[in-house]
Amino acid sequence: MSSRLPPREEEYGMKLHEKEELNRKIKEQKVVVDEISNLKKSRKVYRQQPNSNIFFLADRTQTLAECKSRCLRYFKIFVIF
Numbered sequence: 001m002s003s004r005l006p007p008r009e010e011e012y013g014m015k016l017h018e019k020e021e022l023n024r025k026i027k028e029q030k031v032v033v034d035e036i037s038n039l040k041k042s043r044k045v046y047r048q049q050p051n052s053n054i055f056f057l058a059d060r061t062q063t064l065a066e067c068k069s070r071c072l073r074y075f076k077i078f079v080i081f
Contacts, residue, residue: 015081022078029071036064 036045039060047058 019078019081022074022081026071026074026078029067029074032067033064033071036060036067 039045041060043060045058045060045063046055047063048055
């Protein structure tokens, strides 16, 4: 007997893993949105440069809007799965 799963079960396992990853990303984005939403107006927001340890000052409202749209995009993909 083979130790491999039937093709449908393998596909389901892969999709389950991807769905769990999307769920993790959604939760992460919700935390980021909540944190930015609860900041006082006078607080500064910094954005990390990709693949670097350098941070740049970012606009709070623009960053919040981008995080909300990213969260919504992840949620739409999650629902389609």
